[in-house]
Amino acid sequence: MxxxxxxxxxxxxxxxxxxxxxxxxxxxxxxxxxxxxxxxxxxDKLKVAESQGIACGPHGVPPDRYPVFSKPIVNLKGMGLGSRVIASAGEMDHASQPGHMWMELLRxxxxxxxxxxxxxxxxxxxxxxxxxxxxxxxxxxxxxxxxxxxxxxxxxxxxxxxxxxxxxxxxxxxxxxxxxxxxxxxxxxxxxxxxxxxxxxxxxxxxxGEWYFADDDRRDGYSIPLFAAHGHAFRHPSLEFQFRIRAMPDVKSLQVTFHEVKAPEDHPMPPGGFRLAVINATDLDAGHAARRALAKAFPQDQILDQT
Known part of the structure; x- marks a missing residue:
């Protein structure tokens, strides 16, 4: 591969x-x-910010003004771990951590x-x-x-x-x-x-080291997740059921994005919910229809309403 x-x-x-x-x-x-x-x-996010002239510094060097955005200088795990907005000098005193930085809050x-x-x-x-x-x-x-x-x-x-x-x-x-x-x-x-x-x-x-790609027929695409409540273990839908979802109109792919043999709490997930799957589609309405159909494979009282 x-x-x-x-x-x-x-x-x-x-x-x-x-x-x-x-x-x-x-x-x-x-x-x-x-x-x-x-x-x-x-x-190194501090170096990337400095390379653009963005106001920034490591924790311990006070910003000239607030609010600022705080995050780890290096975070190879992703998922926005340790990131937050800091609104004042007093809050910065309590939030200061080694290995973290602040930068101008961009809009x-x-x-x-x-x-x-x-x-x-x-x-x-x-x-x-x-x-x-x-x-x-x-x-x-x-x-x-x-x-x-x-x-x-x-x-x-x-x-x-x-x-x-x-x-x-x-x-x-x-x-x-x-x-x-x-x-x-x-x-x-x-x-x-x-x-x-x-x-x-x-x-x-x-x-x-060469790039050749026929890119004249671009279409908008949509990547649509299905979330459930935290605190539950889930099973994958049957392969037959997954095949039916993939065969729906304008669906390009289906990803079932969790491991059955791993504890739910051991999956890196956003605080709000447990991501069960992602549907990629070339039409947003069709992708939503596929997500609704896919949700039927899981306990309905645990699915988070995304309508």
Whole structure:
């Protein structure tokens, strides 16, 4: 399989694509840290903020003004662990922690962008935005067909200045057009929505340093999670039931995103709920219909209403 994928529900995107044995394509930040020592500095969020002139500093250095956003300087586990808004100097005194930083509280759209990079130059980009729900959960993400020209120009300038020598994928998270964090990988949750042949292009980029991808037929895509209440153990729907969901109109894929043999509390999940599955679709209404159908495979009193 061409991709170092730790989540078995995402093997479906990669297992049929041939790849040289010596080519390693990471999807998890700890693997990125190991594979790219020259560029691992990108996981230092303090350095990323400083590189853009954003007001920031480690805990112990007081901000000039509040509120600020506080988070770990390095967090390879993701999920926003340890992040919070700090509203005042008094609150900062109580919240101060070693290894954490503060930065200016940014406003504006929160965008996730996957970029294909050749020697520090962006040669392809695709953007996604989420609809927040409750306590770290999202109703869905939209993977946009349209370009974001201003954002792409900014990311291209930053990448050409700071990422020379790097060839591969970078995922950027931005707020209001400024980078809040970056990853030496792609968003594997919805890579099937990038279009036919994208994984083959990914392999070629890592194997030969070349990017060729026919991207003229973009469509908006939607990645739609199904959540249940915390505190329960769940079983996977039958393979036959899953097949029926995947066969519904405009559904591209179904991921059942938990391990039956692992305790529920051992899964990294947002505070608001336990994610049972994700449906990727090319039509939002069709994706919602598939989610409602999928929910019937689980105890109804434990499903969280996402309508």
């Amino acid at each position: 061409p991709v170092l994928e730790r989540d078995p529900w995402r093997f479906q995107y990669f297992e049929s694509v041939p790849c040289p044995d010596d080519v390693l394509i990471p999807t998890d930040d700890p693997d990125c840290w190991t594979l790219y020592p020259r560029h691992r500095w990108i996981y 504006g759209p929160h965008v996730s962008t996957d970029c294909a990079i050749q020697d520090g130059r962006i040669v392809w980009a695709r953007h996604a935005t989420g609809v927040p729900w409750l306590d770290g959960m999202f109703r869905h993400w939209t993977i946009h067909a349209k370009p974001f020209p201003d954002l792409e120009t900014y990311l291209s300038r930053w990448t050409s200045e700071h990422m020379r020598g790097y060839t591969g994928i970078i995922n950027f998270e931005t707020i209001g057009g400024l980078i809040i964090e970056a990853h030496l990988r792609f968003a594997d949750q919805w890579c099937d929505l990038y279009g036919e042949g994208w994984v083959e292009a990914l392999v070629r980029l890592y194997a030969k």
